Each structure stands twice: as structure tokens, then as C-alpha cells.
Amino acid sequence: xxxxNLKVNSTWQELHSAEGTPALxxxxxxxxxxxxxxxxxxxxxxxxxxxxxxxxxxxxxYRAVPSCLLPVGAxxxxxxxxxxxxxxETEDGLTPVMRAFLDENASQCGFCTxxxxxALTSWLAESQVPDLAGALRAIDGNLCRCTGYxxxxxxxxxLVARFKDLPLEPTARLKAxxxxxxxxxxxxxxxxxxxxxxxxxxRQNSETISLLGDDVTPQTVVGGGTDYYVRNPESEExxxxxxxxxxxxxxQIRYVDDRGDGWLEIGAAVTVRDFFxxxxxxxxxxxxxxxxxxxxxxxIRNLATIGGNIVNASPVADITSMLLALGAQLVIVPEKEAExxxxxxxxxxxxxxxxxxxxxxxxPGEILxxxxxxxxxxxxxxxxxxxxxxKRKNLDIAAVxxxxxxxxxxxxxxxxxxxxxxxxxxxxxxxxxxxxLEGAFCDVLDRRELAELARKAALAAASSVSPISDVRGxxxxxxxxxxxxxxxxxxxxFEESGIAEELFP
Ligand SMILES: Cc1cc2nc3c(=O)[nH]c(=O)nc-3n(C[C@H](O)[C@H](O)[C@H](O)COP(=O)(O)OP(=O)(O)OC[C@H]3O[C@@H](n4cnc5c(N)ncnc54)[C@H](O)[C@@H]3O)c2cc1C
Ligand code: FES
Ligand code: FES
Numbered sequence: 459x460x461x462x463n464l465k466v467n468s469t470w471q472e473l474h475s476a477e478g479t480p481a482l483x484x485x486x487x488x489x490x491x492x493x494x495x496x497x498x499x500x501x502x503x504x505x506x507x508x509x510x511x512x513x514x515x516x517x518x519x520y521r522a523v524p525s526c527l528l529p530v531g532a533x534x535x536x537x538x539x540x541x542x543x544x545x546x547e548t549e550d551g552l553t554p555v556m557r558a559f560l561d562e563n564a565s566q567c568g569f570c571t572x573x574x575x576x577a578l579t580s581w582l583a584e585s586q587v588p589d590l591a592g593a594l595r596a597i598d599g600n601l602c603r604c605t606g607y608x609x610x611x612x613x614x615x616x617l618v619a620r621f622k623d624l625p626l627e628p629t630a631r632l633k634a635x636x637x638x639x640x641x642x643x644x645x646x647x648x649x650x651x652x653x654x655x656x657x658x659x660x661r662q663n664s665e666t667i668s669l670l671g672d673d674v675t676p677q678t679v680v681g682g683g684t685d686y687y688v689r690n691p692e693s694e695e696x697x698x699x700x701x702x703x704x705x706x707x708x709x710q711i712r713y714v715d716d717r718g719d720g721w722l723e724i725g726a727a728v729t730v731r732d733f734f735x736x737x738x739x740x741x742x743x744x745x746x747x748x749x750x751x752x753x754x755x756x757x758i759r760n761l762a763t764i765g766g767n768i769v770n771a772s773p774v775a776d777i778t779s780m781l782l783a784l785g786a787q788l789v790i791v792p793e794k795e796a797e798x799x800x801x802x803x804x805x806x807x808x809x810x811x812x813x814x815x816x817x818x819x820x821x822p823g824e825i826l827x828x829x830x831x832x833x834x835x836x837x838x839x840x841x842x843x844x845x846x847x848x849k850r851k852n853l854d855i856a857a858v859x860x861x862x863x864x865x866x867x868x869x870x871x872x873x874x875x876x877x878x879x880x881x882x883x884x885x886x887x888x889x890x891x892x893x894x895l896e897g898a899f900c901d902v903l904d905r906r907e908l909a910e911l912a913r914k915a916a917l918a919a920a921s922s923v924s925p926i927s928d929v930r931g932x933x934x935x936x937x938x939x940x941x942x943x944x945x946x947x948x949x950x951x952f953e954e955s956g957i958a959e960e961l962f963p
Pocket of ligand 3: 565602603605
């Protein structure tokens with residue numbers, strides 16, 4: 459078995475563990491770094507969070523991820539920071555984030571505390587002006603069973619006050635954080651080591667793969683692992699999947715031209731976090747960033763990929779629902795050609811990819827390489843909305859979700875697409891609602907007419923579905939939720955018309 463090279467806190471190390479082993483097991487086992495805790499092992503509690511640094515642009519970027527769902531092979535060539543590494547070379551054995559927790563009594567049994575420290579350290583390392591809302595968002599995937607969140611909130615507020623003037627330029631920010639002992643000196647050493655390197659590590663077994671014949675057993679593919687490891691918590695010995703995260707070709711977002719049509723192509727291994735942060739995605743889908751926090755938690759968004767969301771084939775996958783409404787196409791290639799840009803590929807409209815419950819138009823040995831959304835001549839004319847009915851605001855899977863996309867031309871809705879999730883074994887388009895809306899007048903000055911149009915579309919969508927009852931909701935609940943969520947799209951998209959008062963007097 460080839461060795462896995464990564465920087466662990468201040469030291470480069472070669473690990474013997476198989477690439478597909480959950481990083482948490484390696485961190486607590488082979489590396490004996492036990493500050494990282496095992497709680498739920500399902501991405502729900504944040505106790506296992508670690509910081510992962512990697513070369514991005516001309517700097518390095520650190521992000522907190524749940525190590526229970528992270529394949530250790532994805533750390534090849536990267537910098538893994540645990541609490542043991544954060545305190546290296548601090549004056550009193552505490553970083554300012556830890557000190558804030560101590561001062562505000564934000565820890566009792568302490569089991570959750572390492573995860574909170576890592577998540578807040580990651581938030582400080584990001585190039586944004588620190589504010590309390592951002593700090594609380596950073597810990598939306600961390601649970602504490604005994605302290606109560608008031609004290610943790612006070613600790614976060616203290617950090618906001620102390621660090622509000624951090625530089626925004628990534629390298630200057632890292633330097634300032636090392637100076638303040640929030641991050642250890644190993645961060646600057648990793649930065650120096652990364653400069654000038656083609657940072658992205660190649661997959662370990664690419665050579666072997668390209669020599670394989672057609673009759674070879676395809677490898678298991680793992681993206682972020684946030685679905686895979688929940689379903690397979692104990693990996694087999696020697697488990698070495700194809701890790702899409704370490705293929706740079708699958709992490710790009712770029713415009714492409716294909717037979718005269720323009721597309722924004724999003725690599726399948728782009729994380730949910732990077733998807734919402736992408737200037738290209740924000741340009742093509744104005745306002746899409748408003749829906750980011752409806753997906754899981756910051757920790758999960760930092761790890762989960764767009765491709766994994768689609769191939770997992772959950773009928774209520776949120777990104778899939780958005781992409782269906784955006785008219786996405788999939789770029790599918792043979793697994794062994796994943797890194798070859800000129801390889802033969804086939805294109806599949808997203809709505810044709812789902813053949814039945816968890817059955818996909820994806821042959822053994824094929825991999826999803828990228829997802830394309832059609833680039834509009836004038837993307838600013840696009841109206842887009844996403845809605846989701848779930849019991850909790852964070853960390854919850856939808857009972858029903860839906861997205862809508864269209865643009866207005868001459869006062870009429872054009873290019874309308876409405877997706878529905880949770881109402882059938884597969885995510886689908888509501889052709890009935892689309893038929894009602896396509897070409898319809900949508901006069902923002904006439905809220906009555908608009909409300910009438912919204913009601914017709916909602917009725918068409920709800921009456922055409924036959925959902926089943928399960929733990930997340932009865933069939934009747936799902937039908938009603940579909941109706942109400944379609945109305946909610948209109949309230950969001952035509953807020954200025956006063957349509958809310960018309961629909962919900
Ligand atoms: C706590 C928690 C909260 C969650 N909340 C949400 C939520 O709010 N909304 C939501 O939609 N989902 C949610 N999820 C589910 C999950 O995070 C998403 O579906 C995510 O996008 C999966 O991406 P991944 O890269 O982690 O997938 P993985 O687990 O890596 O892969 C999922 C499946 O896709 C296959 N696969 C992955 N990439 C490719 C590829 N490029 N080509 C071929 N096959 C591939 C894998 O073999 C696997 O079968 C949540 C999960 C957890 C643990
Ligand atoms: S152990 Fe709970 S998120 Fe990993
Ligand atoms: S301090 Fe005990 S779980 Fe948070």
C-alpha cells in the first residue's frame with residue numbers, strides 16, 4: 459500500500475492507513491491525536507471537526523470539516539490541524555478562541571468544545587469582516603448537550619469585538635492570525651512550502667487506472683463522503699476509493715462553449731460551499747447565495763460536493779432540485795478518463811438521469827465529471843427561488859423541496875422550470891406548473907393577477923403529484939407543502955408587488 463503524505467500540525471507525515479479510511483479513525487488511531495472527538499459519526503454534532511489547509515490561488519485556505527465523514531486520502535498534500543497543533547508555541551497553552559471559551563464559561567464536560575474551537579478558528583481565517591451572524595453560522599453544525607448556547611454565543615461575540623479589524627487579503631490575514639496566536643506558526647510554514655507548487659495532489663492510483671482494461675471492476679467513487687460514510691460507517695480494510703476531491707479537473711468552475719451554446723460548467727467535486735461562493739454561479743443565478751444556509755451546516759457544506767448530491771439520488775436532494783430548475787446537463791465520462799479533458803464524454807439532461815428510486819443513467823465505470831447550467835445572454839433577468847419544508851432550520855433533510863427559474867421578456871414569464879423533490883421516488887420537473895406559467899403575463903403592478911397566476915401554478919403542481927407517506931411527512935402533508943411552497947416562490951420573487959397580502963390576507 460502506497461504511503462499517504464500530509465502535514466499533521468507541524469510535521470509532514472507518511473500514513474499507512476488506506477485512502478478510504480475515515481480521517482477521524484486515523485487521527486484518533488494511527489496519529490493518537492485524541493482532542494478530536496467522536497460523537498455521532500454522522501456529520502450531525504461537529505465534535506470531530508478538524509481544520510484542513512490547502513493551496514488555493516496564491517495562498518492557502520483553511521476550512522473546518524467533520525473528520526468522521528472525510529476520507530483520509532483527501533488529505534494528501536494538505537495541512538491537517540487539530541487542537542494539539544493549534545496550541546503549539548502559544549504563550550499559555552491556549553489560543554484566543556480557547557481563552558474566550560474559558561472566560562465565558564462556554565464549556566462544561568468539554569466533549570463538544572474542540573469542535574467549536576475548530577469551527578470558530580476556521581471562521582476567523584476566512585476573508586470576511588467578522589460579525590456575530592457569521593460566527594453563529596460557522597457553528598451551526600456544532601451541538602452542545604450541557605453548557606447552553608448563551609455562553610458560547612458570548613464567547614463568539616468576544617471574538618467578533620477583538621478581531622473585527624483583521625485584514626481581508628488571505629495571506630495577510632493568516633499572518634495576523636499567527637501573530638495573534640489564533641493559528642500556529644506551522645500555517646506560515648505550510649504557506650511557504652505550498653508557494654510555487656502545483657498544490658492539488660493527484661490520485662494515488664492514476665497510473666494503475668489508466669492501464670486497466672475495460673473488464674476491470676470499477677472503483678467505488680467518493681466525493682465529500684457526507685452520504686457515503688453515513689451509509690458505510692465502517693470501511694473495509696484497505697478501502698481505496700476514487701476520490702473526486704483530489705482531481706483538480708473536477709474542482710473547476712468555468713465557462714465553456716459547446717456548438718455555439720454557452721454554459722457555466724461546475725466540476726462534480728466542487729463543494730457546496732464553493733458552489734454558492736462562486737462568482738460565476740452568483741452571476742448566472744442572481745440571489746442564489748440566499749439559499750446556502752438551507753443546506754445542512756457549514757461543516758457539511760465545506761465537505762459535501764455537488765456531484766455527490768446528484769449521484770446520491772435522494773428524491774429530496776437540495777442542490778439537485780436547484781439544478782433541475784436551472785436546466786442543468788451532466789457531463790459523464792469513463793472513470794479512467796476523469797482527468798483527461800479531451801476524453802469522449804456523454805451529456806445527459808439532469809431530469810433524464812433519474813430512472814427510478816436510486817436508479818441512475820450511469821453505467822458501471824462511468825463517473826459524473828461536471829454539471830453545466832446554460833449561460834443566459836442577460837443573467838440579471840433570471841428570477842430564481844428555492845424553498846424547502848423541513849422540521850429544523852439547520853441540519854435537516856427536506857420533506858419537500860422545490861425550485862423555480864425563469865426570466866421575464868416583454869412582461870411574460872419565459873423559460874420557466876419548476877422542480878419538485880419529495881413527492882415521487884425521484885426528483886422531477888413539474889411540467890404541469892411549467893405549462894401554466896410559460897408565456898403567462900406577470901405584471902408586477904397587478905398583484906391580483908399575479909396572485910391568481912401563483913394559485914393556478916400551485917394547484918397544477920400539487921394536484922399532479924402522488925407522494926407517499928413516510929417519517930418525514932404524510933402524502934397529504936407533502937401535497938399541501940408543494941402547494942404552499944409554490945406560493946412562497948411567488949411571494950419571494952414578487953415581494954415588491956404586495957402579493958403576500960393578496961395570497962395570505
Ligand atoms: C448532517 C448532514 C446533513 C445533510 N443535509 C443535507 C441537506 O440539507 N440537503 C441535502 O440535499 N443533502 C444533505 N445531506 C446529504 C449530503 O451532504 C449531500 O447529498 C451531499 O451533497 C453529498 O455529497 P458528497 O460529495 O458528500 O457525496 P458522497 O457521500 O461522496 O457520495 C454520494 C454518492 O454519490 C457517488 N458519487 C459522488 N461523487 C460522484 C461522481 N462525481 N461521480 C459518480 N458518483 C459519485 C458516491 O459513490 C456515493 O454513492 C446531509 C448530510 C449530512 C451528513
Ligand atoms: S462525530 Fe459527529 S459530526 Fe463527526
Ligand atoms: S460542554 Fe458538554 S457537550 Fe458541550
